[in-house]
Amino acid sequence: MECRVSIEHPLTQCLCVQEECNVRGICDVPVEAVARMVLDPKNSHNDYGSFHSPGVQGSPHHAIDVESSSHQVNDDTTVLHSESESSRLAPDMTQSDLYQRQPLLPPSAKNDSWSGSGKGSVLHSPSSEYYDVEDKTEGLSIHRNGSLSNGIVKIDVPPPLREEPRFPKEKWKTFVAFLMLVVNFIITTATLALVHERVPDRDKYGPLPDIFLDNVKAADWALDVSEILIMISTNTAFIVLIFHKHRYIVMRRVFMILSLLYLLRSITMFVTVLPVASTTYYCSPKANATNGYIVAQRVWQLISGFGLSINGKHTYCGDYIYSGHTVILTMSYLIIAEYSPKRCFPVHWISWIVSVVGVIMVLVAHGHYAVDVIIAYYVTTTLFWMYHTLANNANLKQNGPNNFLARLWWFPVFRYFEKNVGGPVPRQYEWPLPWPRWCHGKHPNRNS
Known part of the structure; x- marks a missing residue:
């Protein structure tokens, strides 16, 4: 049997025509053509034909020529080329042909x-x-x-539209956090009203040995200086919160952290009652009996004076472990440093100095033991940084086998407040009131 083929593609099966029965059959490519395709590296075999390779002088389009004789096929009436002609697999292509193929x-x-x-x-x-x-x-x-x-x-x-803002206000959650702060502050004052009756008698039990108090003479005026510095720090921190663009998010964070600090302080203050650290500080006489009316009266007196002694409202003793003055001074500095502009670093340094001086004045006045100050600083900074670490990392907001911070007892409350906050809160500021209008930008962002 003699086979005359015209190959249109290296991978295409060839067409074999039998002369006797004039039927179509399948045969292999001649050995010479296969060897030429494999051994010649200049050949380009693809579905889009062959192209002239640059840099090769005088090399024509790579094609495989197979002699073919004219045979007639019954089913499709195809006439092949004569033996003297050579058929090219990849003829010269125009640009339009290239686009049609590719x-x-x-x-x-x-x-x-x-x-x-x-x-x-x-x-x-x-x-x-x-x-x-x-x-x-x-x-x-x-x-x-x-x-x-x-x-x-x-x-x-266009940029994608968010169904929900990244930093939603959620004023209701801020109000809930404020209620938590008020409740825990009342619990702390009620605890102090009860502890006052359990304070050891000053005539029988003197101050405990303290490395700082034993070497520094008490000065009553230093407590007033400390509380004045507390008022300056708290007012500065409050201004930062008011002018912050995402003030509702920041406020509920501060409210929750303070509520946790007051709740922990009420527990430590109640379980262990220390003797009065100062021999000159005035303590109200004991009632030798406690009832709801007396406790409520003392609570109202303490709340009306914001827990400060400078206004003469704080005349009850026993609130030592841990120091509330240190908590407020440290918390004010952390708020100013975290949420005020970075370019206001002089304010940060001044706030730090004010806080340190305020704590030292508390010790000079013998208002607290040194251990009260140390514990207060550690608890405040640890809780503040732990809360913000959880809030700034989305993966830590979820319960998981490797997220041990999710085992904190206040973690469910944290998730309720922070689950919709999309990342670290940016340091952005705006005028908090709707008037005057010239304080607002031309295009205020009211979705923040």
């Missing part, structure tokens, strides 16, 4: 390296200017040089 290639621009036809045309990769992506404030613009219009096609992709 529709995913980019359109050629004027004087582009894609243009050209014939044997001398050279194929290069698209130029780097083909895709020109520019970031704009209102969206993404894609510039594309088209060969048909020779213009610029701009596709503006």
Whole structure:
């Protein structure tokens, strides 16, 4: 049997025609053609034909010529080439043929390296200017040089719209956190009203040995200085909270942290009652009996004076472990340092100095033992940094086998307050009141 084939693709099965029965059959490619395709590295075998490789002098389009004789096929009436003619697998292709075979290639621009036809045309990769992506404030613009219009096609992709703001106000949660603070402050004052009756008699039990109090003479005026510094620090921190753009988020964080500190202080103050540290501080006489009326009267007196002694309202003793003065001074500094502008670093340093001086004045006045101050500083800073670490990391807001912070007893309350906050709160500020209008920007963001 004699086979005359015309190969259109290296991977395509050849067509074999039998002369006797004139039927179509399948045969293999001649050994010479297969060897030439494998051994010649210049051949390019792909679905889009063969191309002239640059840098090869005088090399024609790679093609496989197979002699064929004219035979007639019954089912499709196809006439093959004569034996004297050679059929090429990849004839000369024009640019339009290339696009038809490769529709995913980019359109050629004027004087582009894609243009050209014939044997001398050279194929290069698209130029780097083909895709020109520019970031704009209102969206993404894609510039594309088209060969048909020779213009610029701009596709503006608008930014995605958020169904929920990243930092929602959630005023109701802030109000709940404020109620928690009020309740825990009342619990602390009620605990002090009860502890006052259990304080050891000053005539029988003197102050406990303390490395600082034993070496520094008591000065009653120092307690007033400390409380004046407390008022300055708290007012400064309050101004930072008011002018913060995300004030409701920051306020409920402060309210919750303070409520936890007051609750822990009421527990430590109640379980262990220490003798009075000062021999000159005035303590109200004991009632030698406690009832609801006496406790409520003492609570109201303490709340009306904001727990300070400078106004003469704080005349009850026994609130030692741990120091409430140190808690407020430390908390005020942490708020100012965390939520005020970074460029206001002189304010940060002044706030730190004020807090340190205020704590030292408490010790000079013998208002607290040194251990009260140390415990208060440790508990306040640890709770503040722990809370903000949880709030600024989304993976720590979820319960997991490796998230041991999720085992904190106040973690469910934390998740309720922080589950919708999308990351660290930025340091942004705005005028808190709706008037005057000139204090607001032209386009205020009311979705923050």
